[in-house]
Amino acid sequence: MKLGSFIIRRLFLMLLVLFGVSVLVFVIAKVIPADPVGAILGGNAPIDLVEDMKRRLGLDKPLMNQFIDYMSGILRGDLGTSLKSNRPVAKDIANFFPATLELSICATFLSVVIGIFLGILSAVYRNKFIDHFARVFSILGVSMPVFWTGLLLLLLFYFRLGWLPGTGRLGLFVTPPTRYTGLYLLDSLLSLNFEAFKDALAHLVLPSIVLGYSAAASIARITRSSMLDVLRQDFIRTAKAKGIGKRLVIYRHALRNALIPVVTIIGLTFGGLLEGAVLTETIFGWPGLGRYIVNSLLLLDYPAIMGGTLFVAVIYSLVNLIVDIIYAALDPRMRI
Amino acid sequence: MERGSLLNVSGLRVIFHTYRGTIKALNGVELWLNEEERLGIVGETGCGKSVTALSIMRLIEQPGEIIDGSIIFAGHDLLKFSEDDMDKIRGKQISMIFQEPVAALNPVFKVGFQIAETISHSRGISVKDAYAEVKESLEMVGLDWQRTIDLYAHELSGGMAQRVMIAMALAVKPKLLIADEPTSALDVTIQAQILELLDKLVTVGKNAVILITHDLGIASEFCDRVAVMYAGNVIEVASSAEIFDQPLHPYTKGLIESIPVIGKSRELVGIPGVVPDLVDPPTGCRFHPRCKHVFDKCYSDLPSLTEVKPNHHVACHLYQ
Amino acid sequence: MVEKSETTISRWKPIIEDWKHTFYLWKRTKLAMIGTFIVIGFIVMAVFAPLLAPYDPIKTNLPERLKAPSKQHLFGTDQFGRDIFSRVIYGARIEVWIIFLVTVISGVIGVAVGVTAGYFGGVIDEILMRITDIFLAFPRLILAMALSAMLGRGLTNAILAISLVEWTVIARLARAEAMKVKSQPYIEAIKAVGASNFRVLIFHVLPMCLSPVLVQLTLRMGTIILTAAGLGFLGLGAQPPTPEWGAIVSDGRSYLVQQWWISTFPGLFIAVVVLGFNLLGDGIRDILDPRLRR
Numbered sequence: 001m002k003l004g005s006f007i008i009r010r011l012f013l014m015l016l017v018l019f020g021v022s023v024l025v026f027v028i029a030k031v032i033p034a035d036p037v038g039a040i041l042g043g044n045a046p047i048d049l050v051e052d053m054k055r056r057l058g059l060d061k062p063l064m065n066q067f068i069d070y071m072s073g074i075l076r077g078d079l080g081t082s083l084k085s086n087r088p089v090a091k092d093i094a095n096f097f098p099a100t101l102e103l104s105i106c107a108t109f110l111s112v113v114i115g116i117f118l119g120i121l122s123a124v125y126r127n128k129f130i131d132h133f134a135r136v137f138s139i140l141g142v143s144m145p146v147f148w149t150g151l152l153l154l155l156l157f158y159f160r161l162g163w164l165p166g167t168g169r170l171g172l173f174v175t176p177p178t179r180y181t182g183l184y185l186l187d188s189l190l191s192l193n194f195e196a197f198k199d200a201l202a203h204l205v206l207p208s209i210v211l212g213y214s215a216a217a218s219i220a221r222i223t224r225s226s227m228l229d230v231l232r233q234d235f236i237r238t239a240k241a242k243g244i245g246k247r248l249v250i251y252r253h254a255l256r257n258a259l260i261p262v263v264t265i266i267g268l269t270f271g272g273l274l275e276g277a278v279l280t281e282t283i284f285g286w287p288g289l290g291r292y293i294v295n296s297l298l299l300l301d302y303p304a305i306m307g308g309t310l311f312v313a314v315i316y317s318l319v320n321l322i323v324d325i326i327y328a329a330l331d332p333r334m335r336i
Numbered sequence: 337m338e339r340g341s342l343l344n345v346s347g348l349r350v351i352f353h354t355y356r357g358t359i360k361a362l363n364g365v366e367l368w369l370n371e372e373e374r375l376g377i378v379g380e381t382g383c384g385k386s387v388t389a390l391s392i393m394r395l396i397e398q399p400g401e402i403i404d405g406s407i408i409f410a411g412h413d414l415l416k417f418s419e420d421d422m423d424k425i426r427g428k429q430i431s432m433i434f435q436e437p438v439a440a441l442n443p444v445f446k447v448g449f450q451i452a453e454t455i456s457h458s459r460g461i462s463v464k465d466a467y468a469e470v471k472e473s474l475e476m477v478g479l480d481w482q483r484t485i486d487l488y489a490h491e492l493s494g495g496m497a498q499r500v501m502i503a504m505a506l507a508v509k510p511k512l513l514i515a516d517e518p519t520s521a522l523d524v525t526i527q528a529q530i531l532e533l534l535d536k537l538v539t540v541g542k543n544a545v546i547l548i549t550h551d552l553g554i555a556s557e558f559c560d561r562v563a564v565m566y567a568g569n570v571i572e573v574a575s576s577a578e579i580f581d582q583p584l585h586p587y588t589k590g591l592i593e594s595i596p597v598i599g600k601s602r603e604l605v606g607i608p609g610v611v612p613d614l615v616d617p618p619t620g621c622r623f624h625p626r627c628k629h630v631f632d633k634c635y636s637d638l639p640s641l642t643e644v645k646p647n648h649h650v651a652c653h654l655y656q
Numbered sequence: 657m658v659e660k661s662e663t664t665i666s667r668w669k670p671i672i673e674d675w676k677h678t679f680y681l682w683k684r685t686k687l688a689m690i691g692t693f694i695v696i697g698f699i700v701m702a703v704f705a706p707l708l709a710p711y712d713p714i715k716t717n718l719p720e721r722l723k724a725p726s727k728q729h730l731f732g733t734d735q736f737g738r739d740i741f742s743r744v745i746y747g748a749r750i751e752v753w754i755i756f757l758v759t760v761i762s763g764v765i766g767v768a769v770g771v772t773a774g775y776f777g778g779v780i781d782e783i784l785m786r787i788t789d790i791f792l793a794f795p796r797l798i799l800a801m802a803l804s805a806m807l808g809r810g811l812t813n814a815i816l817a818i819s820l821v822e823w824t825v826i827a828r829l830a831r832a833e834a835m836k837v838k839s840q841p842y843i844e845a846i847k848a849v850g851a852s853n854f855r856v857l858i859f860h861v862l863p864m865c866l867s868p869v870l871v872q873l874t875l876r877m878g879t880i881i882l883t884a885a886g887l888g889f890l891g892l893g894a895q896p897p898t899p900e901w902g903a904i905v906s907d908g909r910s911y912l913v914q915q916w917w918i919s920t921f922p923g924l925f926i927a928v929v930v931l932g933f934n935l936l937g938d939g940i941r942d943i944l945d946p947r948l949r950r
Contacts, residue, residue: 029806
């Protein structure tokens with residue numbers, strides 16, 4: 001009951017924020033650039049070409065009308081047509097997003113498992129070897145630039161050792177699986193194409209590690225400090241005084257409390273993964289949304305930029321909404 | 337020397353390592369307790385009352401350390417027990433309740449589960465089976481079980497939470513209940529209710545009790561005997577009546593003179609000076625810098641706890 | 657006389673003790689010490705770049721192109737024959753400049769928004785915080801990328817873009833601090849004697865919020881470098897031939913297999929400097945942790 005009204009309030013707030021997000025995207029794309037057409041075509045473009053481009057971008061109309069067109073387009077699911085591919089942006093996103101999703105899911109899985117595991121060990125065996133190891137692991141993880149570790153791993157495992165495939169989602173001579181979801185792992189299983197499954201998995205290893213490492217590092221850090229915080233609480237003393245043994249004290253009484261803030265950080269991490277995906281996809285030639293956005297930005301493909309950033313913000317907000325709901329479900333104190 | 341039939345603490349020394357140096361928190365504590373007896377431990381904040389209680393439960397943790405002494409409980413030295421052996425004592429033979437009852441309950445589990453867990457552990461039965469007894473325990477402490485069993489700690493008032501803690505502690509029928517300032521965080525009216533409830537339940541349950549409090553009044557009212565602690569030592573032990581009427585130690589006398597009494601017009605006298613820093617405690621008797629009767633021996637020798645009258649022990653050079 | 661000197665001693669003693677203790681904690685956390693030295697080394701490198709760098713970081717020297725690390729070129733040379741070591745040294749200047757400007761700009765915006773929201777509360781707070789939420793609805797790097805590209809690619813616009821993303825963190829913190837300070841009794845007292853809102857805000861609330869904000873700004877410096885380098889790497893930040901570290905890593909991408917040194921060394925410097933800031937930040941956090949203080 002209380003949880004229900006919490007969700008409704010949060011949903012309402014999210015819609016409000018998303019409206020603001022659309023406005024901000026509009027401002028970034030249409031208000032900030034002084035001369036978008038000039039930037040795209042170069043300064044010396046013939047006047048009719050400029051006029052044509054302005055019409056295509058809707059720049060010949062007053063700003064207010066442009067905004068109304070844009071907003072009504074969003075509500076209809078129409079994000080305009082990409083200048084580069086000449087396809088609807090919505091379609092492009094639908095094409096590119098599954099690749100990013102597949103990579104993010106793998107990276108999240110890796111980082112959550114490793115991060116939480118290391119964080120707990122680190123807190124429980126505070127100042128022992130495993131704690132020092134975990135702290136070095138995590139501080140390196142949050143310090144090393146993703147694009148640099150990506151390049152070095154690519155150099156080592158692909159170019160030098162040849163153990164793992166290099167760029168892309170599949171090898172050149174592997175038939176892509178029939179598209180059901182766009183997630184190659186899932187699709188290849190569904191179409192019983194095990195060769196593609198193996199190949200897709202091999203292609204996922206390096207990008208997932210690169211992307212997951214920094215996330216694992218921050219999850220380990222938060223889990224550790226949250227666990228240490230909880231282990232200092234009065235109720236842990238109560239649990240110990242009950243004589244239920246160290247294992248139950250840690251895994252039943254401490255862990256559940258300690259994981260509550262970790263859930264929040266996993267949500268934030270997902271945002272970090274989306275940013276990391278931009279860099280990782282660029283390095284590993286991964287045909288995902290991150291690369292799509294970078295390319296549109298480099299080419300000043302306005303409709304694609306607006307659609308892409310808006311979509312990412314919506315996904316990020318949704319993930320945060322889900323995280324908030326899980327948080328509320330985990331912590332009875334939050335349901336007020 | 338066995339002075340109590342249930343518990344004998346002797347020569348207990350506990351230190352805490354901190355950046356300022358080592359805090360000598362307990363400096364050879366002596367305590368004893370008979371079955372079904374109630375002992376009050378009284379003293380100011382930082383005198384080592386709670387550290388003593390946690391030592392008995394073997395819950396002193398880093399940066400703290402028990403360095404010397406023995407804690408003989410029902411014939412066994414708890415300090416020689418392994419952690420596993422200790423878990424057969426904790427929550428079975430000795431239970432404990434704490435100062436901040438709401439914080440002492442786990443915020444993410446329902447009250448009923450937390451009581452059931454305790455019962456299940458002490459009897460070796462499943463949590464599910466233990467639930468049957470939760471109702472009884474909650475009713476025993478005067479709570480409506482149907483309303484309480486599914487609540488979380490933050491939904492309880494301090495008084496209710498302490499009742500839950502008492503239900504949890506006594507559900508396992510411990511030989512000894514340690515109550516560490518069980519009423520200090522509660523409203524005065526609730527305090528009286530809780531003490532009354534505790535009094536009733538331990539009388540019926542025949543549990544021995546160690547009540548830790550800074551309030552000499554509460555201790556002498558509730559307990560058979562009172563031990564006064566100062567700066568890591570037990571300095572006087574006597575029956576509740578005697579400690580009030582004929583205190584011997586200068587510190588105990590000061591403590592009693594500083595209690596306002598309704599209806600009596602009398603000047604309140606504090607004890608001059610402050611509690612010593614236990615990183616660098618005074619030599620000899622730790623009370624000597626604040627004592628009006630101080631003489632040469634007090635500077636050099638730590639007085640031992642000696643029986644100067646029948647069942648009245650004091651650690652002071654004036655009486656030796 | 658004697659009594660007076662005694663009160664001075666007792667007044668200063670806790671402050672001296674406090675500093676001693678801070679120093680003690682700093683010394684005890686070896687990692688924080690290492691972090692401090694890295695950060696100092698980084699700043700020294702930036703300040704004395706012209707003295708430390710053996711070659712011009714920008715001038716091309718085609719005969720010397722793509723040379724492996726050697727005594728002449730410690731980190732080798734790139735495709736235009738520029739000395740990577742010199743470019744990395746000069747790069748430190750760029751990074752320091754980015755950190756400085758982003759910290760100042762995002763600090764000013766963040767404090768202004770946060771303190772105003774926290775102090776006035778109500779509708780003003782609601783509006784300002786929803787605006788903050790809108791900025792927070794984007795993954796940071798993606799918003800910075802979009803802003804930087806739309807403003808026009810280049811170092812200055814990248815700095816502006818990062819600042820426009822960073823201020824939200826500071827705003828939230830400053831708001832929380834302002835709300836805490838506002839409810840203090842002495843603020844009531846100052847208002848009771850008739851001080852204007854503006855006066856209270858500027859002279860009493862603002863100064864009290866600054867120290868946590870400054871700490872937070874220090875903690876964010878590592879992230880700022882990573883974001884700036886990420887933009888540079890993607891080609892959406894500093895443009896060639898500016899020796900920004902991320903941009904140099906990107907330069908070396910096409911030569912990765914044969915001339916690994918072009919990308920490796922600048923990346924290593926990013927990693928080490930960010931590590932330094934993170935170690936220092938962890939140390940600061942530990943030192944300020946009241947649980948460790950007592």
